[in-house]
Amino acid sequence: MAQDTHNFIQNYTGLGAFGMDRKTDQETIMFYLQKFSEDRFMAKFIPRLDQDELQEIYIFINKMLKQHLSENEYHNLFLKDR
Structure with a gap:
């Protein structure tokens, strides 16, 4: 599902x-x-996208996730692995 x-x-x-x-x-x-x-x-x-653009998107998203989510929220809400 x-x-x-x-x-x-x-x-x-x-x-x-x-x-x-x-x-x-x-x-x-x-x-x-x-x-x-x-x-x-x-x-x-x-x-x-070229490699630099891919990296820029990846870095930006990860920065926002780390800045605004706790470790538990990251795993529960974003990864859905818990």
Whole structure:
């Protein structure tokens, strides 16, 4: 059974604009990240990135995870391995 979900994007009716207010900014980031991680899109996009771009994305994501999640949250919420 699949553990990952992308339910937010299925029901989102907000603006999808950044810079208006905190709530809209958060929703827009959720929208973008869920659209960004869609399998068909990733299959086209990832091969077009050079090695430096791949590393930049990896470093940024890991930095944010370490900065904003505890070790338990990282394993439970992100990796889903506990």
